Amino acid sequence: MRCINNRFFSLSISTVLLGSILTGCGSTSYEMAYSPDYPVSSYRIAVSEEAVDTAAPFAADLCVVDGDVVADDLDLSRVSSAALFSLSANETILAKNVYEKLAPASLTKIMTALVALKYGSPDEVLTASANVKITESGAQTVGIKEGDQMTLTQALHLLLINSANDAAVMIAEGVGGSIEGFSELMNQEAKEIGATNSNFVNPHGLTADNHYVTAYDMYLIFNAALEYDLINEIISMPSYTTVYKDKNGNDKEISVNTTNLYLQGEKNAPDAITVIGGKTGTTNAAGHCLIILSRDSAGKPYISVILRADDKDILYQDMTDLLSEIKN
Structure with missing residues (x-):
């Protein structure tokens, strides 16, 4: 199409x-x-x-x-929503339930990064409030404490590479003044780029009422985010090490690894397809989610997205099968 x-x-x-x-x-x-x-x-x-x-x-x-765009050789029955888009041809190669409103989990953080760079400065220094203490069971954090200081660039690396929820809070409060204020900016930006079937109430994607996206909207959001060189750089990094300051001005070093199994080398893309990077997301409400930027052997870019897979193995198997539909 x-x-x-x-x-x-x-x-x-x-x-x-x-x-x-x-x-x-x-x-x-x-x-x-x-x-x-x-x-x-x-x-x-x-x-x-x-x-x-x-x-x-x-x-x-x-x-x-x-409507759905299907392939006879591809079974996507184990995921709620999925799509594959060619950015160079402006073509929808495959689509399943792309307008179903679903919880996005940490795919939310793509929008967080987009809004942060639109309204903030990469070099501005953020200071963590007490709200960086995340109490939800299983939520990913990197141990940011009240009073810690780091640049927006550092926080974005922790946000997108390791999916740090405490970094998301730090960014939202630093750029938007509050979680609520930043969420308003997220929804404003969603409307501006055409993602009109999404609604955000937080910057991290932890389970909350009235927080949802569609697969098509995630494509729009990711596509807009890729206009920022810094986001392109960060999503392709398998690991990251940085030094920031605690509340007393002492240095704190942190090293994190990507949550993306393609970049970790644990999962392999199809032959002639290179996974550049993307974002993972997992909560009980959202299941397992993944959005990927990839390129074929000619260097042509694609965005693929899966929302609500039952488990991690299904997520990556079906994403690999989806990427196999790219015809070089």
């Missing part, structure tokens, strides 16, 4: 039930009654100079998927 139509459209906000036939991706048509809760992402509400609200496709070079 490839986007070839660059035309924008508008719908009067005063006509709630106005139906419109939209051609936004190849020859596929979409019938849409105006609603801010339309279940297909990528439509944003924009106010014109004439004060008429309109709904417009957020980008002409990204596909809008209106």
Whole structure:
């Protein structure tokens, strides 16, 4: 499914039930009654100079998927949602339940990094509050204490490489002033990039009511995050060591390893496919989740995502099978 139509459209906000036939991706048509809760992402509400609200496709070079795109040789029955997108061809290669709202676990941290770099400075120094103490059982932390100080760049490395939930709190409070304030920025950014079927209430993805994404929205969020060189650099790193300061100004050294089993070398991508990096996520509510940036032998980039696999082995087996659908 490839986007070839660059035309924008508008719908009067005063006509709630106005139906419109939209051609936004190849020859596929979409019938849409105006609603801010339309279940297909990528439509944003924009106010014109004439004060008429309109709904417009957020980008002409990204596909809008209106249903499953399947392959006869691929079984994705063990995961709730999955997709594979070609960034160079603007093509949806495979899609399953890409608009189902699901808990994202630590895939949330992609949006956290995106918002942090948009509204913060890599060199700004963050100071940890008492809220960095995470009490949820099994939650990943790196031992940040109240009063510890590090740069946003250091915190982002801990966030994306080791999925540190305490680093997420430190970033959110440092950039957004509070968890609530930062979450508002996350939701604002989601709407701006067209991820209209997502909602964030925290920066880490630990289980919370009304915190959800879709696989398609995760593609949009990850694609936007990859515009930042620092994020590209961090997600490809198998390990990281840094030194920061405690509340008394003493040096504290920390070393972390990636949670991505492809980068660890424990799992192998298909022949001719190179996994550049990505983000893992696991909670009881979300199951096992993974989003990956990869390249084929010609260097063409792809984003693949799986939400809610039953266990880690299924997650990586199905992701490898998904990547096998890339035809070099």
